[in-house]
Amino acid sequence: MTEASIDYEAVYRALPGMVALLTPDLVYADVNAAFVRGTGRSRESIVGRYLFDVFPENPDDPEAVGAHLLHTSLLRVLSTGERDTMAVQRYDVETPEHSGMWEERYWSPVNTPVPGPDGRVVLIVHRVEEVTELIRFRGGAGDGQGRILEAELYARGRELQELNNRLREAHAREREVALALQEAMLPARRQVGHRRAAVRYRPALGALNVCGDWYDLVDLVGGNRIGVSVGDVVGHGLAAAGVMGQLRSALTAASRVAEGPAQALDVVGRYAHVVDGAESATAVTTFVDFDRHTIRYSSAGHPPPVLLHRDGRVEFLDRATDPPLDAQPVPTARPEAETGFEPGATLVLYTDGLVERRREDIDTGLLRLAESLRRHRTQDPETLADIVLLELLAPGGATDDTALVVVRL
Template sequence: MRVTRKIDYPGVFAALPSPCLVLGTDLVIADANPAFCEVTGRNRAELLGQYLFDAFPDNPADPEADGVATLQASLHRVLASGQTDHMALQKYDIPVPGNPEAFKERWWTAINVPVLGPDGMVAWIIHRSEDMTDVVHARRTAHLPSVSPGREAAMEAELYARARQLQQLNEELRQAHTRERRIAVALQEAMLHSPDLARHPDIAVRYLPATGSLNVCGDWYDAVDLPADRFTVTVGDVVGHGLMAATVMGRLRSALSAATRTVHGPAQALEVLGMYARSVEGALAATAVQVLVDCHSQLLIYSSAGHPPPVLLHPDGTCELLDQATDPPLGARPEHIPRPQANATYTPGDTLILYTDGLIERRGEDIDTGLTRLTSTLATCTEFGAEHLADALLARLGLASGASDDIAIVVVRLARATRPH
């Protein structure tokens, strides 16, 4: 029997050869390893609990000192994005131990790494730095026969200036990317807007584009109100990412919304959508699943076009896969064949979950493994309302910060009819 040894994380942190700090989200020092204490001449006890920039302020004797501003900007980027941030060579003098009014010249490179909590948000920041002072000084004093001292100083100044220019360029690129993401988010929100959804407080939706994408994708969701206390919920998935997939998604979503209001049941709606998909470039092999909720009969009527099965979660933690009406993806058949449709009954208090494949699929796994992981996780969320369940599901599956594939989720807390039949 193989025994897994527990890792001594405090011991590992203490043994790291690079100077490291652990910072809270308020930038208060939570820990400092021996390497950091040695290079700064400080002891761990005096650093713990201090605000980082109270412990290491700018050198007041240097009018061009910008170490605090540069490091602070990097740390705030980590907090805002949840992504690692690399810093260029930086002059950041530090106080002389025992004489806080005196400062020693120091040059550093640094990397700031987020540590995410169970909710996917930044909980801590690891600040790892490397003291480059000796390297900078060595360049100043090295004997280079082919380079005059004046030329060497000019080269050093140029190198430093280029490092700062590169850092400034990186910041400009970050700002441009942030603007693009805001535009993309506004576009996606406009495309996914559903007036009917706003009338259902017991429905929660989540949309997460693939990590590294422009915040637009081909996954989508929708809700459509129908007469007699009935409504449909749908999720779909267009192949690919980015603006092209989002454009195709918008066309398919609009077409299905219109079909849902004019035909009888999810199977017919998906039949219409499948025929339409054959005329839309990029729509072939898209998937979708629709569930019609009849609140009077407490019946779920559903049909799937190549999509992962919805899950009906019962209050006792058992899960029922709605997988009895699965058909090929949209436009996969050259000829028209009626799609299947199936029914399932529900009890008020049950929860219906629709999702796209990014929620369950992992590289190297089969879909059954992903479905088992999903249902096991849902079994721990029976006490949650729709909004809380959606967040908990993403967090417990380790997807709160996104994944390699797009994700859309619809969570419906099922109830009785709101008015007499």
Template sequence: MGDGVPVDRRLRVLEAVTDSALMDLDLDKMLEILLWRVRELFVVDTVTLLFVDAAGERLVARASAGLDEEVYQGVRVPIGSGFAGRVARLRAPVQIDRVDSSTVVNPLLWERGLRVLLGVPVVAHGELVGVMHVGSVRPRRFTDEDIEQLRVVADRVAMAASLHRSRSEQLAATTLVDSLMPAGPVETDGWKVAARYVPGAAIGIGGDWYDVFDLPGDRIGVVIGDVVGSGLRAAVVMGRLRSALRAYALEFDGPAEVLGRLDRGAAHFEKTTMATVAYAVIETASARMDLSLAGHLPPVLAFPGEESRFAVAPVDLPVGFGLAVADRRSVSIDLRPGALVAFYTDGLVERRGVDIDLGLARLLATVRPGPPEDVCAKVMAALVGNRPPGDDIALVAVHHAVTASAAR
């Protein structure tokens, strides 16, 4: 490699990494083919690619040409330790001509008989994706041209890996969110519920969610929330919060206490995340709704013959982020026959460059008592229309229908 590099190798490297046929393959197959091409073009004995793990603390062997044991044995290298860890920490090429326990964490490398290693960082959009390194069992010196050409390959891998991860996370997040949304509308004698959920076009799946469930004692639980962030991580946190809230809802009656328990759990287990949540418990027999808000926008109340208004309720701090707020508050609201309550996330009323007050005013002007499915359709038509939403939108409408017995 350092001993008289063929003049045309640069072109062959560029051809290898720009081969459009590789784009039609899944990531693992593409990496397999590309790494074997690198091994041949650079005349080396091993080529290995390690990706940063989800925690951002270690490098995990993902693909190899000539040293498959690294992948099969699940080799992990702490960032900052050894040869590959040093490349990751410095985000710069590193070359060593001594491969043993003093320079390399993974014993497979010196057991393979490697005498020299060259590693380059794999970086996409300023984020460290991993490390690619090549090795030779013969002593040699990698040239600046060698290093530059290996970086070209690493850039191609970074682009492919970033695209694959984005697609995979989006698919996983979509699947997760779909699995966590209520299967169908809740209908109890005199009460009907309808909902909408639309992921943001700009950010994809985020952390918005809604939930509606039956509770013991002829009660209905209604939840709407928004986890800060987007993508798979926000969806996973959302799933954990949703499950925890359901569990607390079965153990504790008051929504304020349920949110307090949720907050303490989130403050301990979700220290780096935060979510706004509105949780209401409706007693169907008495038509009383107990409502608690954790940093969330208040729902809209619509009664027959009256102007729609926002529920007057104390707004406590969001859950999570180590806040662990004590003494959360709630309010009781009478939902007489004909009343409708509309819960929503801020994606419904916020638009880039537009005052949120305008969105809230349009929401008030649109929500009227009536069948909840019709209300959801009218709200989405008025506030979303034919424009793709920039953020997630969740909307839940609960209607206390006028039954024959109530009419008499």
């Protein structure tokens, strides 16, 4: 039998296990016959509806977290593009025949992404197996040992749930502190001279994946010039936020007195050698001269800035790339390049969270960025920044934080 002759729709509907297909908006696109039987609902009452409208959390159990954990798992699949196998979950089900009556049920879910041609998740295969009878197993009618086993399993489940809740609360507190620290360290949105500029920072999905990325815009001494930079510190949380603040401040100070961007990165690279946690940190900086209509730039292991010309031509500024800030035991002079621009062009700097995807060559992400900028080049910087984030970041958030700077020249 050839692959073309296989009726995969018939195979899907005949699968013995409960399987549903979800859109990235978590709407049921389809369910197989086993899913209909297992849930006791008609296909028409499921397909086309939002997952948690069909299966809400049990309102009679204030400690119920099944829907929350499932939602977190699905967002993780959308953002990472990887399968997520969940632990056995208790999720009570409202009986269709008796509204307001809930049955205690246990499930083993697996959520698997289906990528589209561009690598983005277009569907989630939500496979779920009911294990209620296993959890509630009794050795025989009225068997006391079976009831003890059930009680022990239930108690262990509650212990794990309470531990997860405490960990989630601790992570949330650290995330709030780290975000507040980063907000205090990063420059606010502002005009650089009379130039229009937009800045964006998007923390990663998850409690600790935050605070490695930074950006900076600074008026340079002498002439009608500005410095625009972005950088990325390896690591997350409060430690990364502290390192980020030190490197950003050092580059700001160095840019004001350096002869060019390469010299500024030389200074910061030497400083990074004595900063714990600065290992493999990257940065790119540009010096924009509005009188000469030139951009001088230098990169320390960072993705290249983009110069979007008024005619739609996209130029990656990649002719002056060097290793990360502290990569060389004996610091040497970094490369520097220059390019020209016409008034009305747009300069875009970003961190790797915007363009990198697992199992995908970075060139694919760079081309995706170039196409987005080309299509929307007539938009003002604020609108353009929002559009780029919307088109390039995964639905529900990314697994790495992202900084973005858009300057109209």
